[in-house]
Amino acid sequence: MNKKKQSPGNIAQNKKARHEFSLEDKFEAGLELQGWEVKSIxxxxxxxxxxxxxxxxxxxxxxxxxxQPLNQASSHVICDPERPKKLLLKRRELDKLMGARDRQGYSIVATSMYWKACWVKVEIYLAKGKQAHDKRDTVKDRDWARQKERMMKHSA
Structure with a gap:
């Protein structure tokens, strides 16, 4: 039986994004990478x-x-660790992102990078920045949900 080798799904997370922004519309984008970047990933x-x-x-x-480039990367390749990476999106998705950013003041934030088959994908969201009181409300709601869960567990 020939099974394909499963690549580990998740590469990197941006956990701060969920705390700093209220995330709304989700998009999946491919990344245009160089060979040394794929090896490093x-x-x-x-x-x-x-x-x-x-x-x-x-x-x-x-x-x-x-x-971060690997130590054994080729000497003839110039490795820039923070090179801007082009996102591969459909025109309709780009238009929606541009419209929301320009007209409604949204930010576009990357939340996770992962493998999908042999391709590297990035999950991006249209997001609005949270104020300090919004962040406190989020923490309060999360704590209340945790307490409810405990109460239900002990009452059963």
């Missing part, structure tokens, strides 16, 4: 904790994504 040297998306001349780019 396979070795687990990627971070998207400070990453965000900009749109320039009708193209979306992921900025702040750090892919």
């Amino acid at each position: 396979r070795a687990g040297k990627a971070s998207i904790s400070e990453s965000y998306v900009t749109i320039d001349k009708g193209e979306a780019y992921l900025l702040g994504c750090r892919i």
Whole structure:
């Protein structure tokens, strides 16, 4: 029986994004990568904790994504760890992102990077920044849900 080798799904997470922003519309985008970047990602040297998306001349780019080059990378390749990476999106998705960013003041935030078959994908969201009181409300709601869960567990 020939089974395909399963690649580990998750590469990097941006956990701060869920705390700093209220996430609304989700998009999945491919990444245009160089060979050394794919090797580094396979070795687990990627971070998207400070990453965000900009749109320039009708193209979306992921900025702040750090892919640390491997020590044994070729000497003839110039490795820039924070090179802007082009996102592969459909025109309709790009138009929706541009419209929401320009008209309604949304930010575009990357929340996770993962493998989908042999391709590296990035999950991006249209997001609104949270105020300090919104963050406190989120923490309060999460704590209340945890307490309810405990009460239901003990009463049963």
